Amino acid sequence: MFSITVRDHVMIAHSFRGEVFGPAQRLHGATFVVDATFRRPGLDADNLVVDIGLATRELRALLGELNYRNLDDEPEFAGVNTSTEFLAKVIADRLAGRVNEGLLGEGARGLEGITVTLHESHVAWASYERAL
Template structure:
């Protein structure tokens, strides 16, 4: 099994919409780190699991969409508590749109919202 990981960080804002979340109910920033791990059993004819530039293009799109944004104001979060779990799913779906390698079986995307807390989303391809 082969794995490849690419990482990106950026700052975005949100406020939780659930009751009694304490200071998390107030608008605040996080320095998010997104880690994308791709997994597959085989390499392509060039010895790659996936073209890293394709993964970076997906991360560029994520950074462009979310950097310095307030998640609550974005269409994909409409009606949702802007949790790091939902955020991980939306980012994983964006990466999947950029990965065309047929030998990638799975994408695992992890978002760290600080040094101690992360959420992840896994997508089988």
């Protein structure tokens, strides 16, 4: 299986509901380093997994929709604990939508999967992996 990963970052604010979250129940900020890994069993006609420029552009555009937002104020996240794991899935699903819309080029149609990893720090991160 071949893969390529592009990286960016996003800064958000949010709070959590539930005693398990301790002080994170209060409003706080988070900066995530975001890795998006695209996978396919064989390379396309140009010997690529996916066009790295298009993948980078689309990840940046997608993260721009979340950047500098208080997720507690966003209607789509109302009443949801926007954990690192949850946000990894949101980003992966949105990237998959962009692949399906053709925004990562025709070569991306051969992709079989995406994994999104959000790094909370140098010692903690969470991922979500999905098929295409």
